[in-house]
Structure formats: C-alpha cells, structure tokens
Amino acid sequence: MGRSSTPGEGTRPRVRRAEQLGWDDGLYEDGSERGTGSGDGERRTAGADGADGGHRRGGGRKRRGRSGKRKVLRWSASVLALLILGGAGAGYLYYEHLNNSIKKADLTLGDKKMADHKANSAGQTPLNILLLGSDARDDKENQKLGGAKDTFGAPPLADVQMLLHLSADRSNMSVISMPRDTMLKIPKCTDPETKKVYPASTGLTMTNETLMRGGPGCSVATWYELTGITIDHFMMIDFSGVVSMADAIGGVPVCVKQNVYSHTSAGKGSGLKLRKGTTKIKGKQALQWLRTRYGFEDGTDLGRTHAQHMYMNSMVRELRKGTKLTDPGKLMDLADAAINALTVDKGLDTVKKLYDLAEELKKAPTDRITMTTMPNVYGTGNLKDRVLPMAGDAERLFQMVRDDVPLDGKASKKKKKAPVAEKPTSTPAETPVTIRNGTRTETEYPVKGRATAVQGLLAGKGFTQSSLDTANTEASVRTTVAYPSVDMKGNAQAVAKALGLPLSAVKKSTDVSGITLTVGADWREDGVYKAPPAEEKTPDTARALNGSDESACMDIQPGFTW
Numbered sequence: 001m002g003r004s005s006t007p008g009e010g011t012r013p014r015v016r017r018a019e020q021l022g023w024d025d026g027l028y029e030d031g032s033e034r035g036t037g038s039g040d041g042e043r044r045t046a047g048a049d050g051a052d053g054g055h056r057r058g059g060g061r062k063r064r065g066r067s068g069k070r071k072v073l074r075w076s077a078s079v080l081a082l083l084i085l086g087g088a089g090a091g092y093l094y095y096e097h098l099n100n101s102i103k104k105a106d107l108t109l110g111d112k113k114m115a116d117h118k119a120n121s122a123g124q125t126p127l128n129i130l131l132l133g134s135d136a137r138d139d140k141e142n143q144k145l146g147g148a149k150d151t152f153g154a155p156p157l158a159d160v161q162m163l164l165h166l167s168a169d170r171s172n173m174s175v176i177s178m179p180r181d182t183m184l185k186i187p188k189c190t191d192p193e194t195k196k197v198y199p200a201s202t203g204l205t206m207t208n209e210t211l212m213r214g215g216p217g218c219s220v221a222t223w224y225e226l227t228g229i230t231i232d233h234f235m236m237i238d239f240s241g242v243v244s245m246a247d248a249i250g251g252v253p254v255c256v257k258q259n260v261y262s263h264t265s266a267g268k269g270s271g272l273k274l275r276k277g278t279t280k281i282k283g284k285q286a287l288q289w290l291r292t293r294y295g296f297e298d299g300t301d302l303g304r305t306h307a308q309h310m311y312m313n314s315m316v317r318e319l320r321k322g323t324k325l326t327d328p329g330k331l332m333d334l335a336d337a338a339i340n341a342l343t344v345d346k347g348l349d350t351v352k353k354l355y356d357l358a359e360e361l362k363k364a365p366t367d368r369i370t371m372t373t374m375p376n377v378y379g380t381g382n383l384k385d386r387v388l389p390m391a392g393d394a395e396r397l398f399q400m401v402r403d404d405v406p407l408d409g410k411a412s413k414k415k416k417k418a419p420v421a422e423k424p425t426s427t428p429a430e431t432p433v434t435i436r437n438g439t440r441t442e443t444e445y446p447v448k449g450r451a452t453a454v455q456g457l458l459a460g461k462g463f464t465q466s467s468l469d470t471a472n473t474e475a476s477v478r479t480t481v482a483y484p485s486v487d488m489k490g491n492a493q494a495v496a497k498a499l500g501l502p503l504s505a506v507k508k509s510t511d512v513s514g515i516t517l518t519v520g521a522d523w524r525e526d527g528v529y530k531a532p533p534a535e536e537k538t539p540d541t542a543r544a545l546n547g548s549d550e551s552a553c554m555d556i557q558p559g560f561t562w
Contacts, residue, residue, distance in 0.1 A: 036061030058111045072220035081503050088515035092243060092330065098339050098351050106448035107234065107345040109189040110221025114505050117168075124168040126404050127231055127360060130220055131175075132236035133160025133290075134211060134343075155337060156210035156238075158219050160290075160308065163229065165401045166360060172368035173361070174407040176397060176542075177309065178223075179376060181301045182207045183386045185442070185475065187225050204383070204442060208282070211236075225457040226389070227398040228478060234345050241341025246286035248338075252315045253280050254289055254307075261562045262288070262295035265518045273562070286311070295560035302373065302387070306543060307554055313547045320366055369547030370407040374399065375539050389478040393539040395477055395522070400536065403504070407538045416474060422490035428462035428498070431491045431515065436469045446473060447524045453518050454499070457528070463497035469516070476520040479529065482509040483516075491515060500529045 018117055057229035071256040085389045108114065117125035134156040158180075183204035190197050191214035198213040210219040216234050224231060236243075246252055255278045272288035272295065274281075280288055290308055297303030375393035379386045389395075397407075405411055424431070435455050440446040443524050451468050458466050479501060485508075492506050492515050499517075509516075538544050545552060 022524045024183070039281045055089050087377035094335075095348045095351060096149060098335055099349075101336070101339045102349055102351070103343040104349045105215050105343060106192045106348045106412045107231070107347065108220045108224065109192065109217035110187045110224065111511075112187065112221070112224065113510050114224055115228075115509070117230055122169070122406065124170075126168045127166040128231045128233075128401075129164045129166075129225055129249045129357075130216075130231050130234040130236060131160070131162040131164055132216055132219055133156045133210065134238045135159045136373070145183065154192060157208040157247050158211035158216070159208050161219060161223070162308075163223060163227070163231070163401070165229070165404075166364060167406060168404050169195075169361065170363035172406040172408060172410070173364040173370070173547075175309075175312075175369070176227075176401065177305045177371070177373045178207055179305055179373065179387050180206070180208045181386050182374070182376065183227060183383060183388055183442070184201075184222060186210055186218070187221050189214045189221055191215065192217070204388075206386070210554075216345075226477070227401070229401055233348050235348070236343040238341050241338055243283050243287055244338055244341065246282040246315075249282075249315070249318055250320060251280035251282035252286060253278050253312055254311060254314060255279075256556055257553050258561045259557040260295045260554075260556045260560055262292045262560060263292060269560075289315065296555050297398060297555050297557060299386060299557045301552075306545075309373075309545045310552045311552065313369065313371060313545060313549065313552070316547055317366055318367065318549070323455060331384045332534065367407060367546065367548035368406070368410065370403075370538070371545040372407055372538065372542035388498075390541060391441070391443075393541045396539055398477075398544050400518070400538065405536050407542070407544060409537060411536050421493040421497060424490040424494040426491055428494065429464055431463055431465060431495070433458060433463055433466040433495055434469050434516045435466055435475075435512060436472050436474075436516065436518045438479075438520050439524045440473065440475040440476055441477075441521045442475075444521075444524075446475075450524065453526060454517065454523075457499060458495070458517075461499065463495065466517075474518075476518045477522065479505060479520040480518050481506045481515065482512045482518070484508070484512050484514065488515055500531065 017219055119125050161178045161180070163176045163178075165176075167173070185203075186197065186198075186201040186205050186207075186209065188200040189210075196214070198218070207219075207222065210222045215234050220231050220234055223229070254274075254275060256274050258276050259276050260272065261269075262272040270288040270292040272292045277553050291304070292307060293299055293301055293304040296307050297532040344354070348357065375390035376387040377390045377396060378384060379388055400407060435451045435458075437446055439450050451470075455466050455468065481492045481496045481501065483489055483506070489506070489508070493503055495501075495515060495517060496503060496506050496524065
C-alpha cells in the first residue's frame with residue numbers, strides 16, 4: 001500500500017473526507033455539466049494538483065522473403081477482450097511499419113521490485129497481464145467517441161482494469177476486474193520521461209487515477225502493492241481501439257433480459273438502446289455496452305463490470321468459432337487502427353512478441369476461462385458511493401492467483417509437493433531480524449504493539465538478535481519475511497518456520513538490507529500465527545463467470561426499459 005508520513009505503531013491513518021477531496025454527486029454518464037457525448041463519459045479523478053481524491057471532473061510471424069507474394073502476419077491485441085486477430089496479409093515493409101508504430105512504456109513506475117515467479121514441478125511459470133482501458137480524449141476520433149468536451153486533452157484515466165492470469169501449464173485462464181470506483185492507497189510513482197515524482201497517496205484515492213500518475217506503469221505498481229501478484233506485461237487500449245476491434249470481427253453477441261435504454265431525463269447515460277434478447281453489437285454500440293452503468297443491474301460500476309465480462313467472453317467465443325478476417329485492405333486498416341490505439345510495456349514492443357503472446361493465450365480452452373470481480377464492499381459515510389476490497393474474500397482470490405490455483409474449481413487432484421526449506425547458515429541466536437508493524441489496513445488503524453509482541457515470540461524461539469523498525473510502518477496485507485541475498489534464504493525460512501508462517505511468505509527483495517519480518521493485516525491478533533484455510537474455491541462474492549456460458553444475460557435496472 002502507499003506510504004504514509006512514517007507514523008509509529010498505532011498512528012491513525014490519514015483518510016480525508018469527501019468534502020475535502022471535492023467530490024460531487026454526479027454520475028459517470030454524460031451530463032449537461034460536461035457537454036454531450038456518445039457514452040458514459042464523465043471522468044472521476046483527483047483535483048488538478050494531483051492530490052488524493054476521487055471527485056469527478058466536470059469540466060507475426062517472420063517474413064518469408066521479400067518477394068511480391070503476400071506474407072502472413074498474425075498478431076495479438078489482447079486488451080479488454082483477450083482479442084486475437086488472425087490472417088492479416090502484409091509485406092515486410094508493412095510489418096516494419098507496424099513495429100515502428102507500437103507505443104511502449106516502462107512496465108512499472110513504483111519503487112518496489114516485483115518478486116520472481118515460482119516455477120511449478122515441470123519448470124513452467126504463469127503469465128500475468130494487466131489489461132487497461134483508457135478514457136483518453138487526445139485525438140478527434142477518441143473525442144468523438146468519448147464526449148465530455150471539457151476534458152479533451154486532459155490526462156487519461158484507467159477506467160477499465162483487469163488482471164489476466166494464464167496458468168503455468170497453460171490449461172486455464174483467470175481474470176480479475178477491479179471496479180473503477182475502488183478506493184486504494186496508490187504507491188509513489190515516477191514519470192520516466194519528465195522525472196516528476198508522484199508521492200504515495202496518504203488518503204484513499206480512486207484506482208483509475210493511477211494512469212495519470214506517470215502512465216500505465218503506475219497502475220501496475222498499484223496492483224502489485226495490493227495483490228502481491230507479479231505482473232509480466234500490461235496492454236492498454238483507448239476508445240477508438242474498442243470500436244475498431246469490434247467491427248473487425250463483425251460484432252459481438254450480447255443479451256439483455258428486457259428492452260433497455262441507457263438514458264435519463266437529465267441527459268445522462270451511455271445511449272445504449274437494445275431490444276430484449278440477444279443482439280450482435282459492434283462499433284459505437286459496442287463501446288456503449290462497455291461503458292453503460294445506468295440501466296444495468298443496480299446502476300453502479302459493479303453492473304458495468306459484469307457486462308464487460310459477458311462481452312469479453314462472448315468475443316472470445318466468436319473468435320474461436322472460426323471468425324475469419326479475410327479482406328487484406330480492411331485487415332491493414334484494422335492493424336493500423338489497433339496499433340495506434342494500443343500501448344504496451346517494453347517487453348511487448350514488436351508484432352512478433354504480440355503474436356507469440358496470442359499463441360500462449362490461445363492454449364487455454366474457452367471452458368477454462370473464468371472472469372471475476374474483485375470482492376468488494378461499499379464504503380460508509382463519505383465513501384458510500386465507492387467500494388473497498390472486501391477483507392478476507394479479496395485476499396483469498398489474490399492468493400489463489402498467486403498460487404496458480406484455477407478459479408473455475410478444476411484444480412488438479414494430484415497432491416502438490418511441499419516446498420523444502422534450505423539449511424540455515426547460522427543459529428537462531430546468531431540471526432539478526434528486523435521487525436515492522438504493517439497491520440494497518442484501508443479501514444483499520446495499525447494494531448499498537450504488534451511488532452513488539454512478535455519480537456517476544458521470536459525471542460522465545462531463540463532469535464534474540466531482533467530489532468524494531470518503527471520508522472517503516474507501510475501497510476502489508478500479508479505477513480512476510482524478506483531477505484536481500486540468496487545466502488540468507490535458509491535463515492529467513494527458519495524465521496518463518498519458527499513463527500508458523502508458510503514458506504510462501506518468504507520472499508527475496510532488494511528493498512531490505514537484512515532479514516525483515518513485516519507483521520501484516522493477516523496477523524492483527526495476539527498469539528501464534530494462524531494460517532488462512534487452504535481453500536481452493538473462488539469466493540461467491542467474486543461473481544465468477546465461465547467463458548463457455550452462453551446463457552449469461554444482463555439484468556435491467558428498473559426505470560430504464562422501453
């Protein structure tokens with residue numbers, strides 16, 4: 001989580017009131033205060049100074065030679081809908097043109113180095129990709145689609161955020177969406193181009209603001225701080241990219257249980273108008289579907305997230321049913337449009353790398369794709385229209401992804417080999433340990449004296465060379481033992497074992513200079529550490545939706561039928 005102003009144990013977290021942050025009562029859809037637009041265009045963001053907030057701003061394959069023959073270029077644009085575009089005819093020069101057009105940025109802008117993946121017994125590692133939907137209104141096409149004229153040229157917001165996890169054995173895929181209304185602590189981020197430093201938020205801030213704090217790498221850093229899931233890549237798409245890709249495959253079937261019109265007397269709403277049943281949508285209508293909140297379920301961002309999951313699953317099914325893209329001219333136009341709408345990390349900086357990624361994603365069958373929403377709860381008081389990660393359930397979902405457990409409940413029945421601890425290089429009495437109190441949460445103060453209490457437990461196990469780090473009280477969801485170099489791994493594991501912590505809690509980190517025990521929010525109570533139950537069931541609060549479920553159909557909010 002984000003850093004606070006280095007309070008000691010028991011310091012109250014600084015959570016600023018909504019009035020101080022400048023929130024108003026407008027909704028996300030277009031309203032008269034923002035001008036007209038095609039969809040739910042109102043942006044929720046911090047104030048102009050970038051301070052903590054959450055108010056809504058009103059105002060291929062390698063070429064086969066250089067002959068005249070057409071070359072096959074297959075590549076991936078797997079943002080928002082796990083899109084896989086296939087069959088584009090292009091020559092070598094066009095291939096190079098696309099390569100040179102790819103926009104790229106640093107993977108993470110945070111200070112914390114992400115942990116390495118742990119390989120399974122076959123030596124395979126999972127693949128995690130953060131998918132971002134940007135509301136950028138920085139060119140005529142995006143301004144036409146996004147509306148909200150008073151925000152043209154403003155810093156973009158990450159209004160769609162989904163973490164895609166492809167299992168190590170490539171047998172299944174899981175996706176976790178974070179509602180845009182989620183309030184979090186954002187870590188310190190540094191813009192790699194301007195070198196501007198965005199300090200860690202001291203109060204709760206809307207998650208979509210991460211994009212305006214230096215770029216998508218700040219969104220990556222925030223997800224890692226929250227989930228502990230190592231992220232390998234990010235892919236970001238804007239409004240025009242959604243329209244282009246929906247058009248390319250001839251539309252995506254979606255279903256509504258009643259006639260729906262997302263429009264209010266005040267002029268708010270996405271403008272989506274559909275008849276009851278299944279309709280194939282594309283172009284502007286596809287964008288309207290993805291942006292609708294008025295008219296879906298309870299009219300909140302949670303309903304919109306569920307609708308996005310239905311759309312993505314349906315699009316994948318269409319692509320895998322054999323949807324063909326055969327017109328070379330249209331394919332070249334599509335490739336240009338998609339590349340121009342796409343921003344990726346520097347590890348995906350060529351068409352060939354995008355193609356290779358698509359080939360990996362295709363290995364997971366449709367019936368093993370699971371879409372979920374981060375379990376959440378509504379805030380109270382000034383946060384009543386925002387959501388917070390749900391204690392327990394959200395962490396359990398993150399833990400399943402960290403442990404590469406499929407979210408569809410079809411985990412292998414084979415007994416996993418328990419990790420073997422390495423031999424310590426020193427006795428407990430000769431092992432220095434630094435202890436930090438990281439028990440603060442988004443909604444609870446740190447537990448006073450927890451580091452001291454755990455220090456006593458360690459001493460009882462023979463680790464008498466421990467010290468308290470009261471200057472670093474950064475919140476930690478999980479209790480961890482970090483070590484800086486390989487030669488300390490066995491000693492760090494011995495510390496974990498002495499306290500009853502699982503070996504998975506032991507991590508190598510360049511952020512520490514010696515063995516460092518951080519008492520997390522999972523150990524706020526006195527006594528020995530109680531490991532969470534080893535459940536492998538996705539929480540019901542995650543609203544899991546299977547990729548092969550063709551019966552999914554949106555509930556319609558009362559008052560928005562016609």
